[in-house]
Amino acid sequence: MAEVTFLADHAFLPDGWGQNVLIRVDTHGIIEAVEPNAGNTGGAERLRGATLPGLPNLHSHTFQRGMAGLAERRGPAHDSFWSWREVMYRFVRVLTPDDVEAIAAMAMVEMLEGGFTSLAEFHYLHHAPDGAPYANPAEIAERIAAAAARTGIGLTLLPVLYTYGGFGSQPSGDGQRRFLNDLGGYFRLHEASAKALRDLPGSVVGVAPHSLRAVSPEQLNRLVDALPDGPIHIHIAEQMKEVEDCLAWCGRRPVAWLADNVTLSGRWTLIHATHMDEGEVAAVAASGAVAGLCPITEANLGDGVFEGIAFLGHQGRIGVGSDSNVEITAAGELRMLEYSQRLRHRGRNLLAGHEGASTGETLYRAALEGGRQALAQTVGAIAPGQRADLVVLDTAHPAFASGRPVDFLDAYVFGAGSEAVATVIVAGKPVVSDGRHRGRDPIVRRYRETLLRIIAS
């Protein structure tokens, strides 16, 4: 790609809003220079409205996008995360690698249109429907990489180790057979996944023990020792039943057990650290690990409410993810995060930190920093050395009528949401214009055909 220079009317810089900001991007899509109050702007491409660093999406299972709206009908007994999981297992049973690619591309288009410019894909669907490994262990990882290449989203791929069906190395169930590997199989998968990403610029491969339900303590330690590079993500403490089962297994809660048995650090992202007591909150915050929150999915699945006030009070690091992809919106995840706190504590502006602080801006900034750390990508700021991942908001939307930059992030998060996303640029290249992904139509067509076939079967 050629060098490109943008001129943003307003740009959200590390120290606040700047006006008439020149952003010079090199041939690799990396920001070379940022110049506010630019005088000479000859030849620059104008970004009208408000330009933000694109938000990293730190947790997703893209294939679950295909289930959106298909698990909202009341079942015979109490519906919960666990009955939803049975629906997911049935859905997984029929997916071919082609199907996974079609659904992933659809989800990634919606992520880009929804203000996410990079993605950590927590990838656990590895084998054929009968559980037999494909000849290429990265068969499906390659499909996810292909969807990322086609849509232009920045990818951190997290191949998942999934061995057991419950705490204490319980045998796995039938619905889990496409996910399973022993440690040897996992190392082959990890190596093949790294190869699958070789031609995808800026991509990262990480490590993902699925949960304390699905891996043993021995596996967890060997995994972390054997793969010393890349981010580590784990599902932890999403459901109260998970906490109770963990207590029954070892006498400790999941987050406490993890903090005692591995060296938590900035390498770690704890997905759904929903159920934490005071000691767990303090331990995770002090470790520098990111709490990976997926507020829309957590609401959809009835998981519970994150200890947001306490965790941010301890300067804990947070980021957001779209997880089940039932609805895909960067602003909407931040809004739901704050609203869950308001409903629980019956107050307002609970995560803003101090008097006068903007809630939208506080949460957006926190999710940029936590997301950057969780994805281990050089993104999350409009600054030299960062990848030029930009989301341009249309400030002609009525939510921005005040015209004041100090209100822009609150107008985006609490008012307009994804409707305001006009242009999205990844690595200096525009992928969304006028709110629509440039490759949208054929991807939607293929997605529809795929879904109709899956539902018919």
Ligand SMILES: [Zn+2]
């Ligand atoms: Zn998840």
